[in-house]
Structure formats: structure tokens, C-alpha cells
Amino acid sequence: MRPRTRRGGGRPTISDVARLAGVGAITVSRALREPERVSESLRGQIERAVTELGYVPDPNARALASARAEVFGVLVPSLTNSVFAEVVRGIYDSLSDGPFRVQLGNTHYSGLEEERLLQVFLSQRPAALIVSGIDQTKTARSLLEKADCPVVQIMETGPDPIDMMVGFSHFDGGREATANMITAGYRRIGFLGARMDPRSQRRLAGYRAAMEAAGLYDPRLVNTTPVPSSVSLGRDLFRDALAKVPTLDAVFCNNDDLALGVLFECHRASIEVPQQIGITGFNDLDMMQVAFPSVTSVTTHRYEIGCQAVAMACAAIAGERPEQRVVDLGFDLKLRESTARR
Amino acid sequence: MRPRTRRGGGRPTISDVARLAGVGAITVSRALREPERVSESLRGQIERAVTELGYVPDPNARALASARAEVFGVLVPSLTNSVFAEVVRGIYDSLSDGPFRVQLGNTHYSGLEEERLLQVFLSQRPAALIVSGIDQTKTARSLLEKADCPVVQIMETGPDPIDMMVGFSHFDGGREATANMITAGYRRIGFLGARMDPRSQRRLAGYRAAMEAAGLYDPRLVNTTPVPSSVSLGRDLFRDALAKVPTLDAVFCNNDDLALGVLFECHRASIEVPQQIGITGFNDLDMMQVAFPSVTSVTTHRYEIGCQAVAMACAAIAGERPEQRVVDLGFDLKLRESTARR
DNA sequence: TTGTATGCGTTATCAA
DNA sequence: TTGATAACGCATACAA
Numbered sequence: 199m200r201p202r203t204r205r206g207g208g209r210p211t212i213s214d215v216a217r218l219a220g221v222g223a224i225t226v227s228r229a230l231r232e233p234e235r236v237s238e239s240l241r242g243q244i245e246r247a248v249t250e251l252g253y254v255p256d257p258n259a260r261a262l263a264s265a266r267a268e269v270f271g272v273l274v275p276s277l278t279n280s281v282f283a284e285v286v287r288g289i290y291d292s293l294s295d296g297p298f299r300v301q302l303g304n305t306h307y308s309g310l311e312e313e314r315l316l317q318v319f320l321s322q323r324p325a326a327l328i329v330s331g332i333d334q335t336k337t338a339r340s341l342l343e344k345a346d347c348p349v350v351q352i353m354e355t356g357p358d359p360i361d362m363m364v365g366f367s368h369f370d371g372g373r374e375a376t377a378n379m380i381t382a383g384y385r386r387i388g389f390l391g392a393r394m395d396p397r398s399q400r401r402l403a404g405y406r407a408a409m410e411a412a413g414l415y416d417p418r419l420v421n422t423t424p425v426p427s428s429v430s431l432g433r434d435l436f437r438d439a440l441a442k443v444p445t446l447d448a449v450f451c452n453n454d455d456l457a458l459g460v461l462f463e464c465h466r467a468s469i470e471v472p473q474q475i476g477i478t479g480f481n482d483l484d485m486m487q488v489a490f491p492s493v494t495s496v497t498t499h500r501y502e503i504g505c506q507a508v509a510m511a512c513a514a515i516a517g518e519r520p521e522q523r524v525v526d527l528g529f530d531l532k533l534r535e536s537t538a539r540r
Numbered sequence: 541m542r543p544r545t546r547r548g549g550g551r552p553t554i555s556d557v558a559r560l561a562g563v564g565a566i567t568v569s570r571a572l573r574e575p576e577r578v579s580e581s582l583r584g585q586i587e588r589a590v591t592e593l594g595y596v597p598d599p600n601a602r603a604l605a606s607a608r609a610e611v612f613g614v615l616v617p618s619l620t621n622s623v624f625a626e627v628v629r630g631i632y633d634s635l636s637d638g639p640f641r642v643q644l645g646n647t648h649y650s651g652l653e654e655e656r657l658l659q660v661f662l663s664q665r666p667a668a669l670i671v672s673g674i675d676q677t678k679t680a681r682s683l684l685e686k687a688d689c690p691v692v693q694i695m696e697t698g699p700d701p702i703d704m705m706v707g708f709s710h711f712d713g714g715r716e717a718t719a720n721m722i723t724a725g726y727r728r729i730g731f732l733g734a735r736m737d738p739r740s741q742r743r744l745a746g747y748r749a750a751m752e753a754a755g756l757y758d759p760r761l762v763n764t765t766p767v768p769s770s771v772s773l774g775r776d777l778f779r780d781a782l783a784k785v786p787t788l789d790a791v792f793c794n795n796d797d798l799a800l801g802v803l804f805e806c807h808r809a810s811i812e813v814p815q816q817i818g819i820t821g822f823n824d825l826d827m828m829q830v831a832f833p834s835v836t837s838v839t840t841h842r843y844e845i846g847c848q849a850v851a852m853a854c855a856a857i858a859g860e861r862p863e864q865r866v867v868d869l870g871f872d873l874k875l876r877e878s879t880a881r882r
Numbered sequence: 883t884t885g886t887a888t889g890c891g892t893t894a895t896c897a898a
Numbered sequence: 899t900t901g902a903t904a905a906c907g908c909a910t911a912c913a914a
Contacts, residue, residue, distance in 0.1 A: 211891055222901045227893060237899060254663045258609060259891035261600040262906050277632060278625040287619045290646050299660070302644050304632050318641070321596045429827035458827060465807070465832035485771035485800060490807040553907055564885045569909060579883060601907035604890050885914075894905080 288504020372404025432459020448476035491535035630846020714746025774801020790818035
């Protein structure tokens with residue numbers, strides 16, 4: 199019956215450090231978290247003891263004792279969609295300095311999955327939560343409202359934020375992209391959309407608004423599918439659209455993958471871009487400006503959205519009142535060869 | 541002086557459930573983790589109590605008490621590189637059923653970053669660790685060897701695994717891709733490489749082996765840069781290569797981004813593919829088969845690597861001895877129009 | 883199969 | 899500025 203058996207596997211604890219430094223455990227704890235509240239002499243001794251023992255705080259014990267984990271819960275609908283991958287990268291990069299870890303969840307574009315993951319995340323008492331979009335289910339929204347931590351909705355702006363928001367207007371993006379093609383002289387402008395999540399729906403709404411304003415809207419021009427987006431799907435949707443409306447003279451694509459599929463299909467079928475068909479994409483991936491012809495697209499500030507979301511959450515954690523709860527990072531319509539008719 | 545103040549914010553605890561169900565706390569704990577070890581009648585009462593109270597176990601308390609967090613630490617060099625994004629997706633999907641969470645870290649292709657993150661991850665006592673590549677620093681390798689949890693190295697196979705491995709041979713991939721172009725009749729085959737991480741280096745080594753075997757190797761054919769890969773970089777590297785070796789008649793690209801950049805540049809400069817220039821990529825993104833002309837590439841089983849890594853780690857956690865510690869998932873060379881000369 | 887006592891490593895509370 | 903004590907919520911060890 200060994201009374202001093204350590205279950206944890208012999209890692210040095212805060213008490214070991216305290217003993218070596220000749221101080222109380224709580225003083226070590228403070229020296230680590232709020233160094234300015236500990237006298238300089240003790241601080242030195244403690245730092246030395248920490249180094250000598252190779253002490254690393256146990257985040258689990260810390261979270262249990264303080265009822266607060268140093269974790270940012272992040273919920274995105276997809277890990278491979280490069281748009282979200284870049285947002286996530288922004289979040290990680292912004293958080294890499296501080297004490298916070300990231301807990302990433304993939305909702306697969308499902309509201310129910312989001313609810314489930316929210317429950318899991320909440321059980322850890324995260325320091326902040328970042329969720330994608332503004333269309334949470336009633337249950338999810340309620341969970342987020344009750345969460346006693348900052349919440350940032352990202353990717354979109356809209357009315358009635360749960361707490362804070364960073365994003366841009368997908369409706370405006372769709373409208374401007376479409377309006378530009380109308381200005382360029384295109385008339386039978388099709389809409390190609392995959393997945394059709396809420397943000398895609400709002401880009402479609404923007405397209406429709408622009409088309410109706412010009413008296414050009416025709417429901418037969420709209421081609422959508424719930425299938426996830428891909429380059430090959432862009433090709434297929436374009437073929438369908440062309441078969442349905444042979445007079446089609448342009449397409450606004452839900453995203454750049456689709457646009458690329460359209461571009462390749464035009465090459466293959468010897469359809470001239472931008473003369474016979476104009477193309478506009480969305481998100482402005484690197485390849486769009488390299489493509490031949492280069493493709494008009496809507497630049498979105500994805501990485502920055504991630505950074506801004508973290509910045510806002512950190513400010514809230516620090517107790518600062520944000521000057522604005524909703525931040526619109528906007529977008530930029532990049533005009534390129536694919537819509538430069540004449 | 542309230543003796544019964546709860547610091548944790550009033551969430552129901554396992555004791556609350558136990559009291560309501562009229563059993564001991566430890567029985568609730570068991571009913572949750574090993575239901576088969578609790579009698580059916582008690583199990584029913586406990587389940588009812590859990591539901592009624594909305595009890596959710598506290599993962600931090602659980603980790604502290606058991607000296608083991610239900611967390612898979614995953615280290616990848618990039619979050620946006622679609623190759624790793626898909627591996628990560630495989631990991632997440634495979635883990636979504638069980639109790640394990642994912643702790644994802646971005647090493648930015650830096651060995652030092654990897655060491656740092658490893659320290660952070662290890663402090664949580666993860667259930668398993670998944671790391672990318674086989675070129676860990678000495679320190680990192682030592683940390684991994686001392687970690688008392690399963691370790692899986694992914695993306696590559698090689699000798700001397702730390703614990704387990706899932707991947708394929710990048711050398712063979714590069715060699716076969718190159719050999720195919722030689723067979724197709726190309727002679728002045730250039731190598732285009734970005735980032736040049738260890739896996740890229742081995743693909744280059746495979747290229748070189750194939751070229752030397754055919755007596756075609758010429759160092760001036762090799763164009764590499766430490767700059768991260770992108771479509772635009774592919775275009776630039778190709779221009780450089782062509783300027784340096786005007787007789788260039790094919791390129792093996794480190795990855796598909798570069799290959800796409802080459803393809804677009806060929807379109808722009810009216811260089812015929814595959815007649816004047818043959819192109820082979822690596823990874824076989826969806827777009828490669830849709831491109832015009834379609835692009836030969838090496839399919840790698842990224843999603844499956846993630847799934848397999850999780851499966852192996854879970855087996856090890858369950859105490860099963862793996863039949864093989866190193867799993868080679870191979871690759872497939874997809875022959876397409878871009879190398880179909882004649 | 884079930885329960886009791888105790889420990890996990892840290893921080894909050896309150897007093898000195 | 900520093901420290902003693904008592905949680906935090908759960909699981910291990912052992913006994914019944």
C-alpha cells in the first residue's frame with residue numbers, strides 16, 4: 199500500500215514547482231497566469247524551477263478548476279471547401295500566439311450536426327464559439343444565446359446577430375456580378391449553382407434581383423442542384439443549361455469550381471469566351487486570374503474573416519465592448535477577360 | 541458564507557444524476573462508459589435521470605481523473621492544401637461516431653512548429669497522435685517515442701516507423717509518372733516543383749531515377765522553388781523552364797496546381813498539348829479529368845489515409861496488435877490526354 | 883454488480 | 899503580495 203503513488207504518470211505538478219521554488223502552489227499558479235501580481239524575486243525563482251523541472255501546466259486540471267477551457271470552438275460546414283479552409287487558417291494563425299487552442303467541428307452543412315457538435319463543444323466550456331452562417335436552427339441558436347461565452351457568426355452579415363458577426367453580403371455579391379455582365383452586354387445570363395446552402399441561395403437571390411431589374415429574368419435560366427460543387431459538376435450544369443436554353447450567352451457561377459468546369463467545357467466544345475459565352479465565378483481562387491481566358495470573379499476576404507472573428511472574440515473575452523457587433527468585410531468584383539465582350 | 545456554492549455554474553453533475561436515480565455516482569459513471577457492466581434495471585433508471593437532468597459529462601474532469609483525454613492530436617503542415625484537407629476530412633469522418641475529439645495543429649511545414657505543437661498536445665495526454673511525414677526532428681521524434689499513446693505517421697511510407705505508418709511511396713509516384721512520359725516518347729522532360737518539402741523531394745528523386753535510367757537526366761531540366769505552390773507559380777515556373785531549355789517537350793509537375801498553371805500558359809501561348817508539350821500532375825484533383833485537354837496525374841488516396849490512420853490508432857487503443865505497422869495505400873497513375881502524344 | 887474513500891492538478895475564496 | 903483550504907467533476911482502487 200504505497201501512499202504516494204502518482205496516477206498521472208510522474209509528470210511534475212505545480213506542487214513540485216512550488217516546493218522547489220520554496221513558495222506556495224497558488225503563487226506558482228499566479229506567476230504563470232498574472233506575472234505582474236507576483237514579486238520579481240519570487241517570479242525568478244519560480245521561472246527557474248519551472249525550467250528545471252520542465253513543468254507544463256495540465257490544461258484539463260486548469261479547465262476543471264476554473265470552469266473555463268482555453269478553447270475556441272469553431273464550426274464550419276466543410277473542411278475541404280477551400281473557402282472555409284482559408285477561414286480556418288486565418289483563425290489558427292490568429293490564435294497561434296495566445297493560450298487558446300482550437301476545437302474544429304465539421305457540420306457537413308447540416309443543422310442537426312451543428313446542434314450535436316455545439317452540445318459537445320459546450321460541454322467543454324469554451325472561451326469562445328465561432329459558427330458559420332446566420333441560419334442556425336432554433337435549437338442551435340438557443341444554445342448559442344445561452345452559452346456564457348462570446349459567439350461570432352462568420353461568412354455572412356445579416357440582421358439580428360446572436361452576439362457578433364463578420365462577413366459580407368452574398369446577395370450584393372451575386373447582384374453586382376450579374377449586373378456587370380448585363381452592363382457588358384450579355385442578356386441570356388444563366389445561373390449555375392451547386393450545393394445551394396443558404397449563402398448560395400442569397401447569391402442566387404442577388405442574381406435574380408439584377409436580372410429582374412433589367413427585365414431579363416427567366417426561371418429557365420436558373421440551374422441548381424443540391425449536389426456538392428466540383429469542376430466536373432460545373433461542366434455538367436453548363437451542358438444542361440445550354441441544352442435547355444440554346445440562346446444562353448453567359449453564366450454566373452455559384453463558385454469558381456463551377457466556373458472552371460464551364461471554361462474547360464467551352465474549350466472542349468470550341469465555344470469562344472467571352473464572345474459566345476461570358477463567365478463569372480465566385481470567391482476568386484488563385485487560378486481564376488491565371489486561367490485562359492482569365493475569369494471574372496468576386497473576391498471574398500476569407501482569411502481576414504477568420505482573423506477578424508478571432509480579434510472580436512478576444513476583445514470580448516478581455517471585457518471590451520465592441521464598437522460594432524456586425525463587421526462587413528465586403529467583397530471585390532474582379533473584372534477579367536471572361537466577361538470582356540467585343 | 542454559503543457552504544454549498546457551486547463554482548461550475550449550476551450544470552448537473554454525475555452526483556445529481558446518481559441521487560435522482562438512487563444509485564452511487566460510480567455506477568452512473570460505469571453505466572455511461574461500460575453499460576454492459578451495469579444491471580439492466582439500474583441502467584434504465586440512470587438513463588432516465590440523465591435525460592431528465594440533461595446531464596452531459598464534463599470532458600475536462602474526465603480527462604483529469606483518468607489521466608487520459610479523449611482527443612486525437614493531428615499535426616498537418618497546411619490547412620488549405622487540399623491534399624491535407626482531405627486527409628483531415630477522413631480523420632474527422634472516421635472519428636465522428638466515437639467519443640474522440642480532434643485536436644488539429646498546423647505546423648506550416650516547420651519542424652520547430654511541430655515540436656512546439658507536440659508539447660502542447662502532449663500536455664493534454666491525447667489518446668493518439670497523427671503526424672504528417674516521416675522527417676520529424678530529433679526532438680519531435682523523441683517526444684513521440686516517449687508519448688504513451690499510439691502514434692501514426694501519415695502520407696508517406698518509409699523504414700523505421702516511430703510506431704505506425706500509413707501512406708505511399710512518393711519516390712515511386714514520381715518515377716512512374718516520369719517513366720510514362722518517357723514511354724510516350726517525350727525526351728526533354730522538365731521537373732517543376734514548389735515548396736519542396738520532403739515529399740516533393742522524393743518525387744523529384746523518383747523523377748531523376750526514371751530520367752537517369754533512360755539516359756535522359758539533365759540538371760537544367762529541374763526547376764524548383766521553396767515558394768508555396770499555386771496555379772500562378774506553375775505558369776511562372778513553366779515560363780522559366782522554357783526559357784532555360786527551349787527544347788523542353790514535357791513537364792512533370794510536383795502537384796496539380798502547377799500542372800494547371802502550365803496548361804493555361806500553353807493555351808495562352810498557343811502551345812499544343814500533348815503534341816508540343818506533355819503534362820503530368822500529382823494528386824489528381826477533380827479538375828484534372830475535366831480539364832481540356834484532360835491532364836495525366838497520380839491519384840493518391842488521401843481520404844483513405846486519414847481513415848486508415850484512425851482505424852489503426854483505434855485498434856491500438858483497444859489493445860489490438862496490428863498485423864502490419866506500415867500500411868502502403870499506393871497510388872494510381874491516371875493516363876489522360878495531356879500525355880497522349882500522336 | 884455496486885458502493886466508499888480517495889486522488890487527479892489546478893484555481894477560487896478568503897484570510898493573513 | 900502570499901498562502902491555506904476547499905472545491906472543480908469524475909474515475910481508480912479496493913471492498914462489499
